[in-house]
Amino acid sequence: MTDIPDVADRFSGAIDEVALGKGDYVAGGAKGMPFLSFENPVKRRPLIAGEVFDTLDGYPQLAADMFDGRQKDPVEWALMWKEIGADMICVRLVSTDPSRGGTPPEESAALVKRISDATKLPIIVSGCGVMDLDIPVFTAVAEAVRDSRLILSKADEDDYKRLASVAIANDHIVVGFANLDVNLSKQMNILLTDFGVDRRNMLTDPLMAALGMGLDYSYSVQERIRIAALMGDSMLQIPMLCDCTGAWDVGDAVSDEDPSLGDPRFRATWWEAITALAAVISGADIVVMRGPGAADMLMGYCDELRGEI
């Protein structure tokens, strides 16, 4: 009888562990490549965050129809995500933009607080994308929610000090974003560390491009980041957050123009699930999902890959 060759890579490095929410959820910790249990004794499943918006203005109807009307109240929406099995909630505060309602920071803060209290899940907070508008919102949110470690998303190379300062002041977690570049991801982690952000308060977002939008690039970059981290590059050992909701921005995924492509509801769901699958097998520790069906499929994939089905 021939021996089965041992193909396991032995890595010296490990991914950091970041405690989220009330400390009852942990991201990261991997000591090997994802789902390779013979390499990676830490068999932690990637955390799945369900996306919730503070306004449905601009939110795709195709996705809205999947939430039985509960999407009309962000707290209800978040609770539905919890029922589906999401580990976390990603709250997008976009109505703070004056062109989308100009919700004052205190109201946004109160909303996040309500969602946090109702779901008791860790919360990712993201803004409208204009840092000048987002900083007062992040500040208010960070001060309003003190009993849960929030994830504030996201800081980039050009403008990270303000968000990092908000995170430091309230012991929340800050996401360092880099645009599909291993070096830049590393640089971002270095910049945040140099600025004084504790490693237990950092996540890295390498930009998860959706299927058809450069998924292959993201896959390679993330895999490289993860391998370098496991080989011992400490400045890349920060847990990785991948936002897969970009799948819903792909025309081919959601278009209903060509009937031969089938029902766009299923297509979009598959599209996001496949995007997320690429994310988790290339190293994502947290994934943000828009569609409940896609999130459900992803949970199934993870269970299968973990040998639990």
Add this chain to the structure above:
Amino acid sequence: MDTDKIAELYPSVPREDIDYLTESVTGADVAGLLRFAKEGSDRAVDLAKRMCAAIDGGTVLTFPETGYGLPTVCAWKGIDTMTASDAIAFLDSLPEPGCSELADGFVAGENAMYAAEIIESITYLDAPEGRAGFVPDRVLRALGLPFVDETIPGAVAFLGGLEDPDAVKRMARDFQGKGMVGLASGDYPAQFAGAGAKLGLDRMFYDVGCFTGTVNAINFDVRAALTFGNISPGDREGLDAYLKKRPKVIIVQTGPIGRLDAALAFAALMHHASIVTGCDLPEVPGALRVCKDPLDMIQVGIEERGIVVKLQPIELPVAYAPSFEGEVVRKPDTYVEAGGNRSVSYEVLLSKKESEVEDGKVTLIGKDLDEMPEGSVTPLALIVEVYGPTMQEDLESVLERRFHSSINFAEGVWHTGQRDNNWVRVSKTSAAAGFRLKDIGTILIHKIKEEFGKVVTRVQATVITDPEEIERRRPEAQKAYDARDERMRGLVDDKVDVFYTCSMCQSFAPEHICIIAPERIGLCGAINWLDAKAGFELDPRGPNQPVDKGAVIDAPKGEWDGVNASVRKETMGRLERMCMYSLMDAPMTSCGCFEVIVAMTVDMQAVVLVDREFTGMTPVGMKFSSLAGSIGGGRQTPGFMGIGKRYITSKRFIEAEGGIARIAWMPRHLKEAVGPELKKRCEEIGMPDLFDKIADETVTDEAEGLMAYMAEVGHPALTMDPLL
């Protein structure tokens, strides 16, 4: 400061205490300063105890509108509430400061800080509403984030006083123009107000009071750390680490220094403030600097504390963007030109002493463009002088090289060449729009500070069109050019201990690492040893890291144990070694950016060189593109290697394999481009006819053809050992 005024503001403090604590000197040696601070500290502690004893022991000591009780006590000792009787016990528990070493100063400073805060809080008990001094939490909170995220670059605390209203006014304009917070104590608040500078809680410029009020500058600083650093009260280590980074505070102290101020100055040092003083005190690098010119004190402090002031956007009458870099100003469109062999013109960047450079100053000597007729040819000198604590002469040429793109970014302004063979044109349109030659100075200052602000903290520019002045300053420029040329000639691998890595390309070739040596430019051709050195100075954690060469393992191959260690580290252990001068044994890897590929010939006797621009076939049977595909991505492929063009004529060009004598073929235009240098090298190695023995595509692009040609001309490589 006038003690009568203090006595009026502090009625509960005995006059003799005020006199003793404010009695001042204008200079001291280390021992004197320590003794002075200890005397101030001991007396303040004693005074604080007496004042506590004089009030109801149950009185809670605090300040208006704060949640931190006595903020410095809260921050450093973790005590958030303190009554008058607690305070006496607390003051009794403080260690007695000595006066023999610096550490004693810190003990004295810390004690004085607590005592001053206690005294200050007691005098607040029956102070009138709106008394200047303590900055309430709400103001700090509103200011806080911009303060710690460095939107506000830092704070200046003014201590003492300055009689000259004009100087005071200029100081105010200086720090406010830099967007910094001001904290004025002693005579300064009145003097600033007298000079027309407005102070107020809404102006980021606060009157913290006098006498013990100076401590309000410190408790402002420490509360920022507690509030925004998420530091637990009493966590001395955490607090110290945070304050080291921010908020960045400098203290400008003018006039004689009193006992209490001397003690509190040590407390400020404990908070990582940098002090700039006009007194004759011993200098401590990074902490205490002496500066006699009040107008220079803020700048010195900024440099000392490492404060980065954001540049205001450049203001020009024409557009300014990289998109204009390639724009050419043709002769008929030219309003004025200089250089290009039509007139004397030179440009130079010189590093100077701190006192010789006034930051931001642009000087024009001679006529400007509007005083010249259209179509003029003018002589021109562009002299930029810089100072920075970490600036080195080696970096002058790196900075000077940016003149070219910096000037070209301006619309309708064209620049080419360098040093004393440059050529500048300004278009009629830009001249009409208001562009002046003096603006070139503004541009140069701005761009150099923007790109090299970490190395140079002061930049001044002089634009000269006056022929006499141009001639007068020319020898200095010439001297700099000569010195640099001399340095470059002496800059060889054997003369330096350090090479540099360049990991810039790891973003797409994560397993590649460049090692840049004086005699081996980066394979992209863009980064030489000096650039890499500058890169490291500018960004110490960036892609250019110094590599200690270490012990030599094999000199002809260019193998050092330090280089090997760095290569191992940078490739995560994938590569064990790298030989700097070898094509065959552990050659340098290639990312994909190489200008030229060196490839072994089919008969393994020689090499061909092919550059990126050459699209034809080569005698190794592959075009550049196919060769590039097989050697890129960080692999070590003996026999094939990507290099920078300038490496071809380096003495270290594949030295292990016999150097340039191995070159059998290269595209004609490449041969022409490196021709003069290569001919020189051929002579140097005693093979003056080698150059003509190197074939090009007009001779052959086939392996057999090349072998036949080599045999025909008697190429030296044929007599060497085969490469493999």
